[in-house]
Amino acid sequence: MASIFTRRDFAGGALALGAAAASSPMALAAVEPASASSFPKGFVWGTATSAYQIEGGVNEEGRGRSIWDTYSHTPSKIHGNANGDRASDHFHRYKEDVALMKALGTTAYRFSIAWPRVFPDGTGAANPQGLDFYNRLIDELLANGIEPFATLYHWDLPQALQDRMGGWESLDTAKAFGDYAGYVASRLTDRVRNVFTINESSTFIDFGYGAGPVELAPGLKLSQARLNQIRHHVALGHGLAVQAIRAQGRTGTKVGLAENVVSCVPAIETAENIRASEIATREMNAGYLTAILEGKYTDAFLAYAGKNAPRFTAEELKIISSPIDFVGLNIYMPQHYVSASDHPNGFSLLPFPTSFPHMASDWLRIGPEAMYWAPRNVAKVWDVKQIYISENGTSAADKVLADGRIIDLDRIMYLRNYLTQLQRATSEGVPVAGYFQWSLIDNFEWSDGLDKRFGLYHVDFETQKRTPKLSAEFYRQLIAANALK
Numbered sequence: 001m002a003s004i005f006t007r008r009d010f011a012g013g014a015l016a017l018g019a020a021a022a023s024s025p026m027a028l029a030a031v032e033p034a035s036a037s038s039f040p041k042g043f044v045w046g047t048a049t050s051a052y053q054i055e056g057g058v059n060e061e062g063r064g065r066s067i068w069d070t071y072s073h074t075p076s077k078i079h080g081n082a083n084g085d086r087a088s089d090h091f092h093r094y095k096e097d098v099a100l101m102k103a104l105g106t107t108a109y110r111f112s113i114a115w116p117r118v119f120p121d122g123t124g125a126a127n128p129q130g131l132d133f134y135n136r137l138i139d140e141l142l143a144n145g146i147e148p149f150a151t152l153y154h155w156d157l158p159q160a161l162q163d164r165m166g167g168w169e170s171l172d173t174a175k176a177f178g179d180y181a182g183y184v185a186s187r188l189t190d191r192v193r194n195v196f197t198i199n200e201s202s203t204f205i206d207f208g209y210g211a212g213p214v215e216l217a218p219g220l221k222l223s224q225a226r227l228n229q230i231r232h233h234v235a236l237g238h239g240l241a242v243q244a245i246r247a248q249g250r251t252g253t254k255v256g257l258a259e260n261v262v263s264c265v266p267a268i269e270t271a272e273n274i275r276a277s278e279i280a281t282r283e284m285n286a287g288y289l290t291a292i293l294e295g296k297y298t299d300a301f302l303a304y305a306g307k308n309a310p311r312f313t314a315e316e317l318k319i320i321s322s323p324i325d326f327v328g329l330n331i332y333m334p335q336h337y338v339s340a341s342d343h344p345n346g347f348s349l350l351p352f353p354t355s356f357p358h359m360a361s362d363w364l365r366i367g368p369e370a371m372y373w374a375p376r377n378v379a380k381v382w383d384v385k386q387i388y389i390s391e392n393g394t395s396a397a398d399k400v401l402a403d404g405r406i407i408d409l410d411r412i413m414y415l416r417n418y419l420t421q422l423q424r425a426t427s428e429g430v431p432v433a434g435y436f437q438w439s440l441i442d443n444f445e446w447s448d449g450l451d452k453r454f455g456l457y458h459v460d461f462e463t464q465k466r467t468p469k470l471s472a473e474f475y476r477q478l479i480a481a482n483a484l485k
Helices: 067-071 090-104 134-143 159-165 171-190 201-208 224-248 271-284 289-294 300-308 312-319 370-382 409-427 468-483
Strands: 043-048 108-112 148-151 196-199 254-261 265-266 326-330 335-338 349-350 387-392 432-438 458-459 466-468
Touching: 043 148, 043 387, 043 468, 067 159, 090 134, 090 271, 090 466, 090 468, 108 432, 134 148, 134 171, 148 171, 171 196, 171 224, 196 224, 196 326, 201 224, 224 254, 224 289, 224 312, 254 387, 265 271, 265 370, 271 335, 271 349, 271 370, 289 312, 326 370, 349 458, 370 387, 370 409, 387 409, 387 468, 409 432, 466 468
Parallel strands: 043 108, 043 432, 108 148, 148 196, 196 254, 254 326, 265 335, 326 387, 387 432
Antiparallel strands: 335 349, 458 466
16 A cells, blocks of 8 residues: 555544633743753663564464454555564574664663454453463563663454454443553563553544544544544543553652654744644643643643543543653654644644655655754753653665665654754753654554654565664764763
8 A cells, every 4th residue: 555654643642622721821941952962860761662573473472463464465555465473583583682772772662562462352361371482572672771660552453353343432441441551550560660551542443543644553443532532531541551550560660651742833933933732732632641631631632522532530630640650652754743823722833845854755854953842842941850762763765775784864864963962952951861763673653554664674575684774883982971972
C-alpha cells in the first residue's frame, strides 16, 4: 500500500481543534538559545525498540496471536506484503543486540513486552513461559551495565481480546490491561525500575480504529463517538496499570507513559506566540495526555466533541489521573506551528507549505525546534518534574556502498539538529532526564513493512547481519562526551 503517512503523523488525537478555551495571557520573554553543548551529569542515553517490530519468534514459548499477526497477514495491508513473523530476529539474537548497545555506550534500553506472550488470550491463565524471554533479556542488559526500561503496550493487543470484546472498545480490555500490568510488575520489577504503560495512544487509536490517512491494526474505521470512547478506555487502562504497578511492583518502581505529544511550536518566538503554544499544547492533547495530567477533560474538548464526547464517571477520571513519576515524549517533528490569535481559543494553527522539508518518510517533517518546545511546554503547562524523550529518530535512504559502509549523513544531520534543541532545553532547566534513540536496529516499520529504516544498525533481513551506520559512531561519540560533537 502507498505510505504517505505513518503512525507518527496523526497528532490531533480526538481533536482537530481550531477552538480551545484560552486562559488569560501571561507575559513571557522569548528564550535565547544556549551556547554550551553539554548535557546534564547523569543524563540517560539509550535506544528504543518494540516487541512486534523486532522480535520475531511469533510461535515460540507459548506466545498467542496479536492483532498485528492478523493484520500483517492480510493481503495488501503492508508494503511489500511483509510481516513480523521474523522481523529482526531479536528473539534469538538478543545477546548480539545487547552487545551492539554496549558498543554504543548506552546506559539504558527501552523495549516493549508482548502482551500475548504473557497472556495468549489476553486474560485468564498466564503462559508459564511468557516472561522467560524478557527475563533472559533483562539479565543480559544488567550484566552489561544497561538499565532496562520496559513498555507494557506497544500496540500488539492479543487477538483474542479484539475478537471477544472489540479490543479497546470494551471497558473490559482496560481492566484486562491493568491485570496484565500487575502480573508483569510483580515478576519483573525486582530488576526493572522504570515502566512505561502505553505507547502512542493517539496513533494506534486514530490509525487502528479511525479513519486515519493510513491504516494500522486492527484496521477499523469507527465513528468519532466510538473513537472518543476508545480513547477514554485507553486512558483508563493506563490508570489501572499505574495502580496495579504501585500495588504489585517493588517499592520504588517508577511508572509513566510514552506519548507522541502534539507538539505546538511558536512560529516566531514572541511572548504572545509562546503563550499561544502553551495553550495549544494543552488543548491539542486534551483527549488523552491532558486528561491524565489534570484528571479532567477540558471544557473546550467536551464542547468540541459535543454528542461524540466519551461517557465517563468521576471515579474513572480519578483512576486516569493516578500520579505518575515521569512523562515520556515521542518527538519526531512539530505537529503544528502556532501564532497568537484574537479568536477566543487564543491560538491559530498555521498551514504547512508544500515545500516544507522532510526526511525519507514523507510524513517526517524536519522541525528540530519541536525537541525544545514539546518538553518545555509539557513541563510548563503541567509542572511535570521528570521527562524522557522516549523516542526520536528518522528514516533514511541508508544505501549500502560497495565497501559495505552506510554513510547516513542525513540521519546525522537530523540527530545533530534535534539534539541541539534538546540541549537548549536541558540547559534552561527543562527536566529532561534522558533520551532514547529510535531505533537501535532496522525493524518492521508497521504499514511500511521493511521498506523504511530507522536503525543505527543496518539489518540485512535475509541474513540478519547487523552493520553499524555512520550515525552509530555519531551517537557513540555523543554519549562518550555527554555533549554534541
